[in-house]
Amino acid sequence: MTRLAEQTRTLFPGLALAVLVAMAAQFLSEHYGAPAMLMAILLGIALQFLSEEPRSAPGIGFASRTLLRIGVALLGVRISVGMVQELGLGLFALIVGGVFATIGASLAFAWATGRDRLFAFLSGGAVAICGASAAMAIASVLPRREEGERDLIFTVVSVTMLSTLAMIAYPILAAKLGYDARQTGVFLGGTIHDVAQVVGAGYSVSEETGDIATLVKLIRVTMLAPIVLVAALVMRRRAPVGAARPPLVPGFVLGFLTLAALNSMQLLPGWSIEALSAVSRWALLTAIAAVGMKTSLKKLLDVGGRAIALLTAQTAFLALFLGLGMALIG
Template sequence: MPSLPSLIPPRWHALLPGLAVAGLVAATAQFLSEHYGAPAMLMAILLGIALHFLSEEGRTVEGVDFAAKGILRLGVALLGLRISAEMFLSLGPGLLALVIGGVALTIGFGLLVTRAFGQDRAFGFLTGGSVAICGASAALAIAAVLPRREGGERDLVFAVVGVTVLSTVAMILYPMLAGALGLDHRATGVFLGATIHDVAQVVGAGFSVSEETGEMATMVKLIRVTMLAPVVLMAALVLRARGEASASRPPLVPGFVIAFLVLAALNSLHLVPPWAHETAASLSRWALLTAIAAVGMKTSIPRLLQVGGAAISLLVAETLFLAALVLAGLMLL
């Protein structure tokens, strides 16, 4: 009878050490989040950065690289099961146009002003998409289709850390701002869901106001998550047309985007049982946490500091632009 190690393909023998370390970092980040209230994504990437040496040499290098790319795509694809056509219909045309317009205009704003902050268009797209759609998850998905370039992994870590920190600040400040402006529970939910970057912080901010606000904020946020697939798809098509990939053209449609859309369609048709929703949500969260930890391990602090104050200013400007745009739209509606 063959031994267990002999049944494992050689490829996985090389990947397992790095995957195990990334998974352990993800579990540690989740523990810190549950017991001390720290954002799990932020903890995962900070712990990963502290273990940067594991991505440079030794048996863990290949597995860490796979976690930062392959496991990432799995986590993003499974987000499709959180999306349904009913979400769009329940919001109404006016608010739906405001949410979708906020995503598109914020990405456009990032692309437009990025040169003024001394950054290239890829960086503007990365940060603008992170702010506009769904924070760290969007940063990971967008980075997966951008052509390889010097400082690309450094920029990704900066975007993840930056949007997570700003999202945490917004979770505290935005409910107070909505109250000061006299927004009702429904409008407050739309504002929080359309402007805060990460899903966890949207949920925290919304339900801190009321049950109605929390439900509305979560629904609006998931509609923003829906925009991830078309944005990444359009980016892949543009890059393919321009031939900007470093080694070869990107695929016409990235596989994880196809999976995202297929799962969203199945969910809209009510073909996914409740237990599958729960399983997919848990698996997606753990996959993204593991990918974030691996991305952190692939980045060094000295390279991260090279991003500079101008890049931080760009991220803050995109965040303020989205908040001002949504508030103006709510006032008009």
């Protein structure tokens, strides 16, 4: 008990600051319509000096790592096998194929341009799966390196901004292409990065489109666990001899899969799903605020224009892949 109390005293100042930043970001999101994740990052970066303060640094570090894993694990309550049956095998295969194709294309782009493959995988996974949440989950299993947190923040900021632009532009594009409500829902859910922007875009068209878009988006979220698992296995095999290896299966991935299985078997009551979803959202929002507090704006600007071009190319590739796939399926 003494050790627990001491650890609580050590972590509380920084953790409380990260929670306050997350609350401020949520307030700005609700009152001004700005994406909460983006607000949390920007507010966090403005308070970067706090991560260098000995009293707050441990709690900020705890929020950026442990809360992140808790938030990702709890995303599993939103996933069930019934989603696949509801959508159909052909569209399910197209959505899953889009995830793998986008990540593969990202690695190919990096190889062709001589860019960092770890950054390409991080950004490609964020674009392909679920934006900021995927970026944070993937970053947690990548090798620790000096520019790791800078790349994570840059990716989160970029995919959030691109997702916001897509939320506005893609419903207009779908109408120009002559998509009906179902096709529009599949396109929006299969191409927009963040869940919140998918919901916003889908329900701005119609209730049917919003329901389908949300369903498709959650199927993409399902791919988070296997992608992170494969990444963890690859990083484990490539770890230098004698170096500390990451666990064979990260604990938060096991948590994600366990909750998804329980939800698929309808063993989770509705109130618990809503409660755990809310905890997941707040944990991820607090974690990204903490990551922002650990990021220097100067280092963030060092990433360069090529990284922005890479993320834009990944976004365009996913939209093109899904559009062509829908045309072929009919």
